[in-house]
Amino acid sequence: MFPLLAFLAFTPLLLVRADAARILIYSATRDFRHDSIPTAIDALKAKGSSISVSFDNTEDPTRFTDDVLKQYDAILFLDNTGEVLDDQGKAAFQRYLGLGGNFVGVHAASDCLRNTTWYGNEVGAFFDYHPALQNATINVLDNAHPSTNMLPAQWHVQEEIYNFKSDPRVIGATVVLSADETSYSDPGPRNYNQGTPHPTAWFQERGAGVQGSGTAGRSFYTSLGHLNETWKDDLFLAHVLGGITWTLQSNTTLAFNASANVGNPASSSSSSSVSSAATGTASSTSSSRGATLIPPGLMQAPVVIFSMLFIGLFHILP
Ligand SMILES: *[C@@H]1O[C@H](CO)[C@@H](O)[C@H](O)[C@H]1NC(C)=O
Ligand SMILES: *[C@@H]1O[C@H](CO)[C@@H](O)[C@H](O)[C@H]1NC(C)=O
Ligand SMILES: *[C@@H]1O[C@H](CO)[C@@H](O)[C@H](O)[C@H]1NC(C)=O
Ligand SMILES: *[C@@H]1O[C@H](CO)[C@@H](O)[C@H](O)[C@H]1NC(C)=O
Ligand SMILES: *[C@@H]1O[C@H](CO)[C@@H](O)[C@H](O)[C@H]1NC(C)=O
Numbered sequence: 001m002f003p004l005l006a007f008l009a010f011t012p013l014l015l016v017r018a019d020a021a022r023i024l025i026y027s028a029t030r031d032f033r034h035d036s037i038p039t040a041i042d043a044l045k046a047k048g049s050s051i052s053v054s055f056d057n058t059e060d061p062t063r064f065t066d067d068v069l070k071q072y073d074a075i076l077f078l079d080n081t082g083e084v085l086d087d088q089g090k091a092a093f094q095r096y097l098g099l100g101g102n103f104v105g106v107h108a109a110s111d112c113l114r115n116t117t118w119y120g121n122e123v124g125a126f127f128d129y130h131p132a133l134q135n136a137t138i139n140v141l142d143n144a145h146p147s148t149n150m151l152p153a154q155w156h157v158q159e160e161i162y163n164f165k166s167d168p169r170v171i172g173a174t175v176v177l178s179a180d181e182t183s184y185s186d187p188g189p190r191n192y193n194q195g196t197p198h199p200t201a202w203f204q205e206r207g208a209g210v211q212g213s214g215t216a217g218r219s220f221y222t223s224l225g226h227l228n229e230t231w232k233d234d235l236f237l238a239h240v241l242g243g244i245t246w247t248l249q250s251n252t253t254l255a256f257n258a259s260a261n262v263g264n265p266a267s268s269s270s271s272s273s274v275s276s277a278a279t280g281t282a283s284s285t286s287s288s289r290g291a292t293l294i295p296p297g298l299m300q301a302p303v304v305i306f307s308m309l310f311i312g313l314f315h316i317l318p
Contacts, residue, residue: 021073021248021255022264023048023104025057030082034108037079039231044076047237051245054264064089066096073253073263074102074217074244077109077123079225084112094118098214099261100252103207104244107225110164122209124168124202124221128192130160133226137183138200142176147201147220147243150235154180159230161186162223167195171208177201177222200224201239203246215261218250 025044027037041057048055055076064085069075069092085093090113097103103122110127113119120126138155140148161179163186169175178197200223207219220243230236248255254263 020052020264020267021054021253022071022267023053023055023074023076023244024063024069024072025055025076025078026059026063026080026084027057027078028059028061028080028084030084030112032081032108032111034079034226036226036228036231039228040078040106040225043231043237044240047241051241053244053248061085061089064092066092069093069096069101070099070262071265072096072101073248073255073267074104076104076106076244077112078106079108080112081108082112082114090116090119094209094211096262097122097207097217098210098212100215100217100250100257101262102217102247102250102253103209103219104247105219105221106240107162107223109221110162110223118209118211120166121171122207122219124171124173124204124208124219125164125166125194125199127223128163128165128190128194130162131184131186133158133160134184136161137180138224139178139180139197140176141178141197142174145176145203145242146246147203147222147239148176150238150242151177155235157224157230157236158227159224160226161198161200163190163192164194164199165192167193168199168202168221169195171204172206173199173202173204173208173219173221175199175202177224201243203243215252217252218247220244220247 025041027041041055045055061084075093075096105123108127110123110125114126135156135158138157140151140153140155143149143151143153161184175197177200179200181198202221204219206216209219210216222240222243224230224236225240251257253260254265255267257263
């Protein structure tokens with residue numbers, strides 16, 4: 001009787017599937033370093049399962065190879081500053097984007113690789129400067145987008161309000177959030193035209209960093225996210241998670257397209273977690289992996305354990 005009950009009790013766990021999408025957070029810095037980076041990574045990892053995403057994070061530029069990047073449905077640049085990739089890493093990243101890979105940028109992600117024009121286009125614009133940290137009002141320009149539909153029309157934040165070196169609308173971005181310049185003080189000087197209304201967060205249906213005939217995924221960028229407190233604010237996190245969710249729905253990666261070139265190979269569209277849990281054991285993230293399975297996702301370890309338990313239970317069944 002007990003083995004049967006145990007079987008019934010554990011059966012649903014066999015049906016648990018891996019998180020659909022896998023995202024690599026890249027937080028390397030070469031100039032200014034935000035002390036909120038660990039808080040941001042912890043917050044994203046803690047919320048990942050709520051949007052069926054498992055997050056890995058690294059600051060190792062040598063992870064930017066074709067074999068590593070192709071396992072991810074999106075690469076998320078978090079607070080990067082300066083030359084955080086060498087030429088090989090940049091080339092691999094651009095190939096990834098041209099294979100349908102998605103991009104998410106947060107806060108200082110617009111302040112790295114400053115001479116790399118295609119990277120600036122993939123973000124949407126490069127950071128110029130910000131006035132002092134202060135309270136400000138952010139206007140929601142598009143309240144239908146998944147990154148904004150939970151926000152009040154006037155969102156009060158304590159933030160570094162970024163100015164940019166160009167208008168992201170020029171390369172095709174749609175601005176969803178705009179800083180109300182009457183709500184805070186910015187002594188300038190303003191040397192570049194970033195367009196009006198003031199761009200603060202935006203999306204691109206086709207990431208403009210892709211050159212030629214590549215398959216472009218989506219790009220989402222928010223300039224908010226300076227403080228630890230911000231990363232502990234559920235409303236801000238909902239904004240970022242909504243942007244990530246929208247980005248993944250480009251359907252150009254394996255999470256939502258079984259014939260895509262890049263993305264989580266263990267996502268539901270390409271294979272079941274049970275079969276990959278059975279075969280895709282061990283192997284931590286290494287940079288030299290071929291086209292094999294990724295390491296088991298967060299949800300897969302329990303499946304492996306309970307699968308083994310079953311085998312044991314079947315042995316003692318009468
Ligand atoms: C932000 O959090 C990190 C730990 O995650 C801590 O080291 C840092 O001092 C915090 N910053 C401030 C200004 O409290
Ligand atoms: C970027 O370009 C500027 C201006 O040409 C130059 O001074 C700087 O050294 C370049 N930086 C890198 C990392 O190539
Ligand atoms: C700034 O906003 C924070 C909440 O985000 C609030 O606690 C604080 O009192 C505000 N400061 C000023 C000077 O209005
Ligand atoms: C991606 O697929 C979903 C579900 O089929 C669909 O709702 C969405 O419109 C698709 N997105 C694009 C960009 O085609
Ligand atoms: C799915 O991936 C294939 C292969 O890259 C691509 O040709 C196709 O356009 C993708 N589907 C969508 C909806 O983007």
